[in-house]
Amino acid sequence: MSGRTDDIVRPKGARQAVLRVLLFVILGLFAAYYLLPLFVMVSTSLKTLEEIRTGTLVSLPGTVTFEPWAKAWSAACVGVKCEGLKPYFWNSVLIAVPGVAISTFLGALAGYALTKWRFRGADVIFGLMLFGAFIPFQVILLPMARTLGLLGLAGTIPGLILVHVVYGLAFTTLFFRNFAVGVSDSIVQAAKIDGAGFFSIFFRILVPMAVPTFGVTVIWQFTQIWNDFLFGVAFTSSDSNPVTVALNNVVATSTGVKEYNVDMAAAILAGLPTLLVYVIAGRYFVRGLAAGAVKG
Amino acid sequence: MPGVSLRNIWKRFGTTEVLKGISLDLEEGEFVVLVGPSGCGKSTLLNIVAGLETLSEGDVLIGDRVVNDVPPKDRNIAMVFQSYSLYPTKTVRKNITFGMEIRRVEKAHQDAALRSVSELLHIDPYLERKPGQLSGGQRQRVAMARALVRDPDVFLFDEPLSNLDAKLRIEMRTEIKKLHKRLEKSIIYVTHDQIEAMTLASRIAVMDAGHIRQFAPPEEIYESPADLFVASFIGSPPMNIVRGRVEQDDGIRITVENDGGPAIRFPVPEKFAAGASAYLGKDVDLGLRPETVTAEGGQTGSDLFAFDRPIELVEPTGPDTMLVFGLGGQEVIARVRPEDARPAGQQFRFVANMAKAKLFDPETGRRI
Structure with missing residues (x-):
């Protein structure tokens, strides 16, 4: 996007040119530093074990092989089972999709209700929810395990979804509350005069306006839930483990030869969905974060 | 409906x-x-x-x-x-x-x-x-x-x-x-x-x-x-309000004292006389809309009253020119035809249409 700040007159001269080159050199170095791990991962995952042993870390693969990828996906050993990451990957999908959808929807509804249908104690409730965003993961492990046990959800995928929804509500409510605060009250008043009620104002007026906020919240929640390891390892049993836990079991195995190429491929596979979500919803991310800063 | x-x-x-x-x-x-x-x-x-x-x-x-x-x-x-x-x-x-x-x-x-x-x-x-x-x-x-x-x-x-x-x-x-x-x-x-x-x-x-x-x-x-608030809120420029003392002379008059100049004694027309006489010896607020204070010949009527004050400021608006002058310690605006305007600093003869003047009780703000 070109903006009105692009065309501001800048000083010219040899000194400026040197500074400019210096700037780009530094930026280039930073970019390389960030990209290096990804490069090593991708190139290692495409090498044979033989080549890894004899070559160097940063060299390009001599002969490209997709064997490690296939093995990581469907044949690598997780504990005693050797079915690859595939079943656990689908576990993660089954956890992340409902987890993101439910927590985002409830957060949107709560943010709207807390700002546009204010009631006595709304601020206190919001304060308590905000407080939830500051509770460390570890603190809730034991109480949550107890709760899941009482509900009969211990060690199951629905149990883990519940944990992520409850923990995520603090964040999703915060995002949507900040969005809704920026929506003029008179829009809601106009809709009430037009005859709309609580849900029709929400679905027909607020939700369409909140698309960027949905983008931010979905990215945030998806990243949180997909990348979560602690809740996954604590609240699921081996068959219902998410992909992050399975990845750990693949990589941290203490038996046999260390297959670096398979480990790298498995790590990239486990990280791909978050990358994909950023690509798809990323343009809303920045827009949503900046929303409310200026009058639209 | x-x-x-x-x-x-x-x-x-x-x-x-x-x-x-x-x-x-x-x-x-x-x-x-x-x-x-x-x-x-x-x-x-x-x-x-x-x-x-x-x-x-x-x-x-x-x-x-x-x-x-x-x-x-x-x-x-x-x-x-x-x-x-x-x-x-x-x-x-x-x-x-x-x-x-x-x-x-x-x-x-x-x-x-x-x-x-x-x-x-x-x-x-x-x-x-x-x-x-x-x-x-x-x-x-x-x-x-x-x-x-x-x-x-x-x-x-x-x-x-x-x-x-x-x-x-x-x-x-x-x-x-x-x-x-x-x-x-x-x-x-x-x-x-x-x-x-x-x-x-x-x-x-x-x-x-x-x-x-x-x-x-x-x-x-x-x-x-009805009162001072309405009078000064409605109208642009707003109504001029000056304080003066009600006195009996040849008829009822409102005397407005001036620094550096003689006091001006506004005659109160017949129709207000009864109301004003209740305030004899006391202060009242005299309200004059800018268009009722003009140059000589700027308006007609039976209750015109002429007085002299130096012009402090001239503000042309196009169709009219506003002359600002001091009266009883207040700034007062007169609305004159552009051709009647004179530069600031000059003594000027203003004419007020007293039939259109309003009197207010300074304490309650109510109209008299």
Whole structure:
């Protein structure tokens, strides 16, 4: 996007040119530093074990092989089972999709209700929810395990979804509350005069306006839930483990030869969905974060 | 088209009293403007009529129906907001038909209603655009179309023109007045702009600090203001107010002392004499509208009184020139024809039309 700040007159001269080159050199170095791990991962995952042993870390693969990828996906050993990451990957999908959808929807509804249908104690409730965003993961492990046990959800995928929804509500409510605060009250008043009620104002007026906020919240929640390891390892049993836990079991195995190429491929596979979500919803991310800063 | 009655409306927020016993009766088809400085409670009063705010005490009637506990959507009102409050993600068409969709009005009827308001307000060309792609004036029209399409009993306008630039504001003002002529619906219109109030209203309610100071047709508000507040709020430039002492000489006179100059003794015309004589020996406030203080020959009448003061400042406005001079320690503005104006610093002979002067009690502010 070109903006009105692009065309501001800048000083010219040899000194400026040197500074400019210096700037780009530094930026280039930073970019390389960030990209290096990804490069090593991708190139290692495409090498044979033989080549890894004899070559160097940063060299390009001599002969490209997709064997490690296939093995990581469907044949690598997780504990005693050797079915690859595939079943656990689908576990993660089954956890992340409902987890993101439910927590985002409830957060949107709560943010709207807390700002546009204010009631006595709304601020206190919001304060308590905000407080939830500051509770460390570890603190809730034991109480949550107890709760899941009482509900009969211990060690199951629905149990883990519940944990992520409850923990995520603090964040999703915060995002949507900040969005809704920026929506003029008179829009809601106009809709009430037009005859709309609580849900029709929400679905027909607020939700369409909140698309960027949905983008931010979905990215945030998806990243949180997909990348979560602690809740996954604590609240699921081996068959219902998410992909992050399975990845750990693949990589941290203490038996046999260390297959670096398979480990790298498995790590990239486990990280791909978050990358994909950023690509798809990323343009809303920045827009949503900046929303409310200026009058639209 | 029923009228609206407000009966002894009180509104309190905690211990703050925003409205202190407002009573007001709107006749059918009347255009009433609530005008007052910001914070006087005029918008609160409008929101109470709309049902967007509850009241602490009193009754609101639309027609014969008490609507205190009726939600906004069932009051058969329509409102135009200061910030337009269009739905930003909907097209102009959807903005206008949203209310009908919610109320499940038949599609054919919706289309007919949309067509008639979009023709009336000339918004046909941009029915498919979003509010963000419209100019301020166009958004204002859409906001009015959304209100009109409801075909309500009462229209409520909350400072609808205050976000427009000066030229557009005058255009839209005329348009609103034409619209009212055509629809003959009751309108309650809130503004802080006294010129808008004067040009639009069939009656003006001047509000201050939760009270209605005066409720009367524009001419009456201007010509016989009830008190000092109304007198100085309505009119631009505002009415000149100077303090003087009532004395008996050859008739009743009001003496205004001046630093560096002789006192000026304004004669009180016959019709005010009885009221003024009660204040003999006491102070009163003398109100003179700028257009009643001119150069010699600038106006005609039987109660003209001439006096001399030096000009302090000259402000040409085009059709008239304002001469500012000191009187009784106050700055006073005289409105003279441009050809009568003289440069600042010169002694000037002013003529005041005492028949149009107003006298006020300085303590209560009431008109004498």
